[in-house]
Amino acid sequence: MGVGLVTATALVCAMSALVVPGVASGAPREPAPRPSADRSLEDVRKQVERLYRKAEAATEAYNAARSASEKQSREIVRIAKEIVRAQKRMDRLKNRAGALARAQYRGGSLPDQAQLLLRSRPEEFFHDADLARKGQQATKSLMGALARTQSDLDEYAHSASEQWQKLEENRKKKATAKQEIKKRLADAKKVEERLEKDELKRLRELEDEVAREAQAKWLDSGVLDEISDRASKKGRKAIAFATRQIGKDYVWGAEGPDTYDCSGLTSQAWLAAGRPIPRTSQEQWRQLPRIRIRDMRPGDLIIYHHDASHVGMYVGKGAIVHAPRPGRQVTLAGAGSMRILGVVRPDKQPTGPAAPRS
Known part of the structure; x- marks a missing residue:
């Protein structure tokens, strides 16, 4: 296992709260708000999530149009x-x-x-x-x-x-x-700005709880029993690059070196590993060889949501490194904390029809 993968694994272990629910933190938890308040905040959480999802989908559309424009400009020259x-x-x-x-x-x-x-x-x-x-x-x-x-x-x-x-x-x-991006982000900001400080804090906790529950359900399926933790040589290089970006801000349309969006991070990581891949998550899903989840290994890319609007890099031990959304930073998260569409392998040569999605 390479240095980059060891580092990523250590980071994953350090953030076990993301992959195992119910792990106690150092400080005592504050009492949860009344169920009625939680119900209202849950509605807010879903609304905010929808807005950020739409902003992310628009971001990938923007990235695709920009990539096409750059290609056409080169062709015109x-x-x-x-x-x-x-x-x-x-x-x-x-x-x-x-x-x-x-x-x-x-x-x-x-x-x-x-x-x-x-x-x-x-x-x-x-x-x-x-x-x-x-x-x-x-x-x-x-x-x-x-x-x-x-x-x-x-x-x-x-x-x-x-x-x-x-x-x-x-x-x-x-x-x-x-x-579209600016509109959705502005709408999400307005929703969050209407919350009191303690409500905003509880909203963040609810977001984390939903992610932990989804991750726990994914792990309980026994999925890790078959998934390998051995990365390819290029996969280790891609992981090393991606994990070095942890803590850098998400900015839509960005592909480094100081800020990234989700596909900007994965495309640059694999470029650093010597394997150029498509710029957007949709094109990564469309063009790269697909593999079964049980055949996944570190360095592979997990594509999320029905419209392939988000992507993260699997780093092993049930976790991914990804650029989540505006207002957040590149971080480690549970690989099953979002709805998985499928998995692609950048350094696999296509040999036939696309593999099944699960």
Whole structure:
């Protein structure tokens, strides 16, 4: 087990309250509020969770649009370079065509066949006939090259127009997603600001309790009995990178080095391990090889929620490292504390159809 995995495991053990319910903390717990108050706060917790979930889904839409825009910008630059090269080639061909036309003009207005018949000696006739044939071939080749180059220019222009259109569409998608993110975060903030200090504290406790209960249920299923704690070489590198980011703030759309969102953390961690992967959690789920949960190992990515809007990296011992949401920091959490959609393995080569999701 590598140093990064050992460090992550030690951190997981230190935060056992996340993976085992009912573990006592150092300080005595305050009495829980009245059931009616808890019921009201539970409704608030669900409302806040929905708002943050919608903000996270919008964040991944923003990330996808931004990645697509960057790709299209690079493609436009490539096409522009091809157009410059094709235009230079066209200019050279036109110069050759002009030179050929001038040579034919200087040769007189008689057709080539008539000029050949007027030759006085047979050897001159055959020599000039060969030259005429080569000239015709050269002219045909030149005209073909001109047509192909013009076709290339037309195709490049069409491709550039398409890429500009896609770029504009993705700019609009980014702007829409950005507005959605800001709206959902502002709504969540308004809800939380209406709470008193002790209510806000209890809300945080309720959030933690729900996560612990979900994690305990996941562990009680015996899932860890089959899951390996041995990471691949690249997996250990990815874990080492991700765990070094613990404590850094979540910022939507961020991919380091000082702040991250959920897929920004996982994509950068695997990039540091030498395996570039898609930027968004949806594309990580769509493109990376899927594996069964029981076949999971440290370094694999767990995709959460029905819309694949969240991702965390499994570090072993039933825990993940992830960037939770705005207002929180990169942290360790129970792998089963959220609804699992499935698991993907960045360093696995696809060998066939996607594996089942559970």
